[in-house]
Amino acid sequence: MKTHFLQRQQVIKTQLAAQDLSALLVLGHENILYLSGFSGNAAYALVTAERCLLITDYRYFELAQTQCQGFDVISRDRDNESLGHCINRFLTENSRLGFDAAFINVALWQQIETELSQHELQPIQGLIERQRMIKNDWEVAQIKAAAAIADEALAQTLPYFKAGVSERDLALELEFRMQKLGSEGMSFSTILMFAERTSLPHGSPSDQILSEGDFITLDFGAVVNGYRSDMTRSYVLGHASVKQKQIYDSVATAQQTAINLLKPGVGCIELQNASQQVLDNSGFGQYAGKGLGHGLGLFLHESPFINVNSDYDLALGNVITIEPGIYIPDYGGVRLEDDILITSSGYEILTHAPKPFELEV
Incomplete structure (x- = not known):
């Protein structure tokens, strides 16, 4: 496993050099996990050409030392040292510092901007996320494990689907x-609805009671080592x-029309259009959801x-x-x-729960 993390870190260091950046401040929890292996909260990662640092505090210091691969762990005294001053200890003079722009709030930005004013701050988006799009065998195994948990949990729960x-x-x-x-908690807040409420793409479970003849929609997922599954079934x-x-x-x-097209090199818009054409031809196209799918992993x-x-x-x-x-x-x-993996020969479906439309009363 350590090799995977070191390879990811080296890719980021290469990207820094290509973009003329001295360092990258990583703020997103999932991006930190991807680069370091650290699963806790209240941490920031700093990647320079020479080293990788994880900045946390006493609450997570021991966990970080245990989990981090290729990172030096710094325990910051939050009462006596601000984040900006701590980061500045590891930057060379007049550095060009990229930061994970999608994961910073205004208050933190204002603090860092003031405390690191001697450096040039450069917002960066998608640098790590683009790397995360391609899953290695270990990552695929985690998503498969999460999908298998969801499959089995649904099989165990279906007998309870009664009026x-x-x-x-x-x-x-x-x-x-x-x-x-x-499962390490839920992949997201479970979506489960009956009857007319199933017209809500992302509604929350309520006290509504199931009756014979009702639609049922459930959208849910499990988590294994931070990697998520995402499955929807309708009955x-x-x-x-x-x-x-x-x-x-x-x-x-x-x-199935979209799935049949899956292989390396096929355009996402081609998949969207093929699926939408089926729905248009059915007469229900005006009620179709606007997107066909998404990538899946730590997010x-x-x-x-x-x-x-x-x-x-x-x-x-x-994995989409x-x-x-x-x-x-x-x-x-x-x-x-x-959930589907794109393979050299086409695709592999990772979720295996059956799709019977009619449930026995």
Whole structure:
């Protein structure tokens, strides 16, 4: 594992030289984890041409020393040394310091800008995120493990999908089983809704009670070593109506159409357009969600994004979701989502939970 982290650090150092930067201040938790292996909070990473430093405090110092690979760990006395002054100890005179612009708030920026005024500060976006788009075998194994936990948790929870149960109770049951199976918390706040509420793409579980004939949508994921899974399944309790079946079949066909195209070199916009064409032909296109999918890893939603604005061509090692949906206000909706690895021969689906539309009453 240490080799993976050292390779990532060397790539960043090479990027710094190419952009004429003296150092990079990394602020995003997931980016710090990716570069160093540190899983805690309240930390900042500083990468220079000569060394990598993790700045934390007494609460996380021992954990950081245990977890960090290729990083020197600095315990900052927060009562007597500000972050800016601590960073300045490790910069050469008149440095050009890049910083993780997407992960800094105004208050912290104002402090750093004042305390590091003798240096040139340069906002940087996407430097580490672009590197993270391509997963190595170890990263893929973590996502597979998270997906397997989600698959099994759903299998254990499905028997509880009966008339009279609430959205909230089912969501709690599903989350309990994921954590019992080894998940490090939830990949994101579980989405679980019944009936007309399934038209909300990202609604939260409520006290609504499940009835026979209701749509059911659940979108959830597990976490293993910081890496996330993300899966959506849609059902009807009992026998589906003709319209419900038409909606489900349209979404399932749109998803499979996009999946069939997956391979290195295919454009994300091509996938989006192919899926949307199926939904348009079904007559439900006006109710389709705006994006087909996204990258997946330490972030739930990371590059590449699959939508009409994407100019990215898929590459070997991308892990993405394909998740078309139809959402009809005051009626209900259907979404199907799977996690997929782009391989040299095409793709490998990482989520394996079955997709029966009709659940037994």
